[in-house]
Amino acid sequence: MKVALIGVGQAGGKVTERLTRFDANMGFEAVQGALAINSAKPDLQSLQFVDTQLIGADRVNGHGVGGDNELGAEIMQSDVQQVISNLDGRITSRAEAIFVVAGLGGGTGSGGAPALVHHLQRVYDVPVYALGILPGRNEGALYQANAGRSLKTLLREADSTLLIDNDAWHQQGESVEGAFETINDKIARRVGLLFAAGEVVDGVGESVVDSSEIINTLRSGGVSVLGYASEVAAEDSSENIRTVMTVARQALLTGTSMPDATAADAALLVIAGRPERIPRKGVEKARRWLEDETDSMQVRGGDFPLESDRLGALVLLGGAERSERIEAFMQRAREAKRAQGETKPDVVDQLTDDRLENLF
Secondary structure, X not given: OOEEEEEEHHHHHHHHHHHHHHHHHHOOOOXXXXXXXXXXXXXXXXXXXXXXXXXXXXXXXXXXXXXXXXXXXXXXXXXXXXXXXXXXXXXXXXXXXXEEEEEOOOXXXXXXXXXXXXXXXXHOOOOEEEEEEEOOOOOOHXXXXXXXXXXXXXXXXXXXXXXXXXXXOOOOOOOXXXXXXXXXXXXXXHHHHHHHHOOOOOOOOOOEOOHXXXXXXXXXXXXXXXXXXXXXXXXXXXXXXXXXHHHHHHHHHOOEOOOOXXXXXXXXXXXXXXHHHOOHHHHHHHHHHHHHHHOOXXXXXXXXXXXXXXXXXXXXXXXXXXXXXXXXXXXXXXXXXXXXXXXXXXXXXXXXXXXXXXXX
């Protein structure tokens, strides 16, 4: 799947750089262009592998917005024409989708990403998706409230919003800095494999996933979720039927970017590994299991030929906003907003309430 990446804010820029580097190192050539955008100049200077653009220099002088996502949205709205001009050559006719990447807790990312998605939808005729990173439980009330409001707006603007919960891929005992490095690495590997799975590759298996199947899975809109798991494979494919079932279950039940998100409108199962080690019977059996588990009749499946001694399972869920985990996060965001003593209307009561206040 040929994609263009646009990182907004500190976390968005770091994840975009990591995704771009992973794609280049693996030789997938799925990432067609990448740009990192921020209102804080030092955060851009730390990025070495992607092009960068400073916004809001006339408002905040390169010092960032201090967690104010309304200001982040205003700055993006003001500078959006320069941003879109800077995308020339990065979003080409080969790009099949655009991903706007952002941490939803900070100011520039949570405010600027929805504003940018809104304008990209008016300019480009390919799907515009968001990759949003939710703050962990210990990241403070401001971040929770910002993320609730940002998510509400992204769900309105983006064709689908792929959510990553910081708590999902965080390992106990890690430092804060180490935890973010681990999470960014896992995002790059998992999302990078998803992009690559939609590419035409040599040494194909019997049923290879293409980009249209990824796009059709995300067509449900709303929230999308990505899961992954892998295990060592036997050389004989007939011995890997149980392995395929195991990694498929782990990917959905314990390895998703939003834990406990299993109900979905559509799903895609990709089994990655050496073609001669992938059992057709196992893939079909896992696909039927996924159909039952997600309560969806739209479950696609296929292979991704990959030189590895392991078999991996990628599970992509589309239309997964019914998840209890997402409802729990929105409740957390509501409580954080109340704790701040806000007098504005509660903007995160329910995801589906059109009367709620959006970010812009």
